[in-house]
Amino acid sequence: MTDVRPRIRLPRSASAGDSILVKTLINHDMETGLRRNSAGETIPRQIINRFTCDFNGRNVIDCALEPSISANPYIEFEAIVDQSGDFVFSWHDDNGEVYTATETFTVG
Amino acid sequence: MQHLKPAKFLAMATACAALFTGVAYADPDLSAELVINEGELTLVTRAPADDIVPNLSERYSGWLFRDAATREMQMDDFENPAMIAVEAGEALWSTADGSAGQSCADCHGDAAESMAGVRARMPHLNNDGVLWSMEDYVNNCRTERMGAEAWRWSGSQMTSMTSYISVQSRGMPVAVQIDGAAAPYWEQGRDMYYTRYGQLELSCASCHEESTGLYIRADHLSQGQISGFPTYRLKNAGIVSIHNRFRGCIRDTRAESFAEGSDEFRALELYVASRGMGLSVEGVSVRP
Amino acid sequence: MLTRRDTLALGLGATAVATLPMGAFAQTADEVMATYTGGATPAEGGVTITAPEIAENGNTVPIAVSAAGAVEIALFATGNPTPPLGRFAFGEASGAPTIATRVRLGRTQDVVAIAKMADGSFAMARVEVKVTIGGCGG
Secondary structure, rough: OOOOOEEEOOOOOOOOEEEEEEEEOOOOOOEEOOOOOOOOOOOEEOOOEEEEEEEEEEEEEEEEEEEOOOOEEEEEEEEEEEOOOOEEEEHHHHHHHEEEEEEEOOOO | OOOHHHHHHHHHHHHHHHHHOOOOOOOOOOOOEEEEHHHHHEOOOOOEEOOOOOOOOEEEOOOOOOOOOHHHHOOOOOOOHHHHHHHHHHHHHHOOOOOOOOOOOHHHHOHHOOOOOOOOOOOEEOOOEEOOHHHHHHHHHHHEEEOOOOOOOOOOHHHHHHHHHHHHHOOEEEOOOOOOHHHHHHHHHHHHHHOOOOOOOOOOHHHOOOOEEEEOOOOOOOOOOOOOOEEOOOOOEEEEEEHHHHHHHHHOOOOOOOOOOOOOHHHHHHHHHOOOOOOOOOOOOOOO | OOOHHHHHHHHHHHHHHOOHHHHHHHHHHHHHHHHHOOOOOEOOOOOEEEEEOOEEOOOEEEEEEEEOEEEEEEEEEEEOOOOOOEEEEEEOOOOOOEEEEEEEOOEEEEEEEEEEEOOOOOEEEEEEEEEEEEEOOO
């Protein structure tokens, strides 16, 4: 998929041990596989089928997504930041591509 | 079967809806405040009516008519899915395109400065006195100065660019010129606004002036302002341009609609923009 | 971008589904949920779903779920062509067993959240979300 842009929103600051709200958004059509084109042919399914988030190598959340998730999937969850470190996010596309993003977070 | 006049049909349908749901008319949520990014910017969603809108008591942004969840989506630049298009537009701004090897940035520099106020004044007369929409200005630059191909009016590149340019005017009051050389266009647009189209014989005014606040099936009829455009429509899960929406609206009256980028729609755009004078440009809004 | 024709095709699909005998269709959603719980009946309570009563547009419906003590939450749209919406497994660095996302609902239906607890038991919540047809072409 061309021009896929993951977007991450983390709070500005937090103390070690806090649970912070993580917001993620990625542009993707999430083609359900149920639609037909003007010729009447079924448009093949192509969705983000999995989303994961790790912090300092430890898993925060692992999501299996289905075609009924809206286009431009938005996922919001909480993570414990026991120390400063890196968030690594991954979105797995049906076509085999994996889109990733990394965000460094520093505890105050 | 007797042919029902559309006005009667609308009234009847509304009455039926009232019977079943108990709610035929609902005020928009006038107490709601459109605050962006927790206080960074407050947008004006209510403005006084004037001679341009003699049949409205007050001007309301379409945002006020939406439910709480939709309104919330627009209040945070992260949650607003339209910002994806804005970012794409930002990338296009700095990307060279065409035989001249130039990007928008090469001539226009920082969009936050050069494009501030542009959306608020659209559409407006070009140097030859012809009314142009933002899309016309963009394509004119591309074809005449960049040596690039024109973008499709509602293609993803154009909507990304108009989204990016619009955001630079976010918070500024809509202020279009409707007098002098612009007057003939404005009058043409006003005439269109009150013309009934299609099998359903509905004019823009039928829904957005006479029936604003009522429900058409489950849609809460707004005043049909375009201050929020380009908008991310939840229905399309994508950016919708002004002309694209005009086209859809007229098609919904079961008429053969005008084309995007047509002279008729440019005139209508000027008139509809003037109906929103004083409301804030919402940059990119979120609508159902 | 969905064209009118596509929307019609999607709508026709939904109508076709809606004309199936109600019992047969509901069984499919129940079967899917039973597969998830391995046949166990989830307890009611302990799971909170936040969803609009009426979705402004069925294409993008914000849903949030929280379930104290859950290690995983599975979401189902009982009236969609394929009921499963997603499974959200909370890892060791998770801050809370809560999730928020946006889903597509094809028509008025129940959204069900089943939470799997650490001890292997299940809890659930169910809310109805009304999905309507707008007047302006959807």
